[in-house]
Amino acid sequence: MKHTAAEILREYGPFPGVDAVHGVSFDGHQLWFATGDRLQALDPQSGEIVSALEVAAQAGTAFDGEHLFQIAEGRIHRIDPATGVVLGSIPAPGAGVASGLAWAEGSLWVGQYSSRRIHQVDPETGAVNRTIESNRFVTGVTWVDSELWHGTWQDEHSEVRRIDPSSGEVLERLDMPAGTGVSGLESDGGDHFFCGSGNGGTVRVVARPRRSP
Secondary structure (H helix, E strand, C coil): CEEEECCEEEEECCCCCCCCECCEEECCCCEEEECECCEEEECCCCCCEEEEECCCECCCEEECCCCEEEEECCEEEEECCCCCCEEEEEECCCCCCEEEEEEECCEEEEEECCCCEEEEECCCCCCEEEEEECCCCEEEEEEECCEEEEEEEECCEEEEEEECCCCCCEEEEEECCCCCCCCCEEECCCCEEEEECECCCCEEEEECCCCCC
């Protein structure tokens, strides 16, 4: 297992009126982040907030190429990113303890914080198709280049981990600096992760380790 210190490249925020950052997602142009009572869209080039949707947004956020998905009070809402209208809703696994959220391979991937699990969920019905066990609390979840990564935040220590999606075995760990937590987690599809900071009210950009040719 590879174990290194996380390299923080940039920090966005703090933002006016934002006390906490929960889920984060990237639509290819804008970075969306959940702040409790709204989803806010950030231009990652300028660092400016460019729009906001008035929707409940207490945990993970995901984007499937067309719609946003947002965990809110035990439900996962499918949202029109242009209007903020909730187009559909399914139950989140875990009866209110869901944390991270990602979209990959036609499924939603839902982290369960204190249960230390990641569920593959049918986006139409909410049915759990399979479950991956972790040995630490699970926060944000993301897929990139067929790699499954998740955040952890436990005992005042936080990491970004790459795990085997079949077994849950930890393959790589990026240690966040002391006092720095990871709530939401998203990849830009390349060399960067976006990490929510929980009550820190900021979003950090962390380098994704380069792979050998």
